[in-house]
Amino acid sequence: MVPEAPLERTEHGAFPYEEGWFVVNARDAQWFDSEGMGFYAPFEGENSLFGELGINLGLLRPGEPSCMYHAEEAQEDFLVLSGECVLIVEGQERALKAWDFVHCPPWTEHVFVGAGDGPCLLLGVGARHEGRGLRYVVNEVAARFGAAVESETGDPKEAYAGYPRPKPVPCPPEFPG
Numbered sequence: 001m002v003p004e005a006p007l008e009r010t011e012h013g014a015f016p017y018e019e020g021w022f023v024v025n026a027r028d029a030q031w032f033d034s035e036g037m038g039f040y041a042p043f044e045g046e047n048s049l050f051g052e053l054g055i056n057l058g059l060l061r062p063g064e065p066s067c068m069y070h071a072e073e074a075q076e077d078f079l080v081l082s083g084e085c086v087l088i089v090e091g092q093e094r095a096l097k098a099w100d101f102v103h104c105p106p107w108t109e110h111v112f113v114g115a116g117d118g119p120c121l122l123l124g125v126g127a128r129h130e131g132r133g134l135r136y137v138v139n140e141v142a143a144r145f146g147a148a149v150e151s152e153t154g155d156p157k158e159a160y161a162g163y164p165r166p167k168p169v170p171c172p173p174e175f176p177g
Contacts, residue, residue: 012031016045031169059121069136073106073129076104081123083119084096119176121175
């Protein structure tokens, strides 16, 4: 039998601290504030990382990018749950709204930027591969939104050098309904 993972509960929310199955409401999960790149809830704990499938919620306020424009060796898929955002994919801009689904095969260059009058809630799911390739790419369209590196790199520390480390926080007050 697979054991239930105990949840650690802090002022920032709950997360599993051992391997196993668990249930947590997104409002009760630990979130992270990326200061200028929205909020995200990874549903993982430091000692209980998901080995095969990454899944998280992202909350973007208008004008906030989800990350730096990038491509990776693993498939990723996204579903806009509420609000609006702009997808920059392979150098093209696409307006998205609730229930729009985005499929990114391996090495698809992409980033999301919050748009509209309020927050955008985005579900992200991606395959996990040990030592997977990752590339942060220079792109003029993404740069207009503050979401592109100045020189290509495969090093996340270099790509995010100008940003503070994300801080754990409780569920953001902008979380919908």
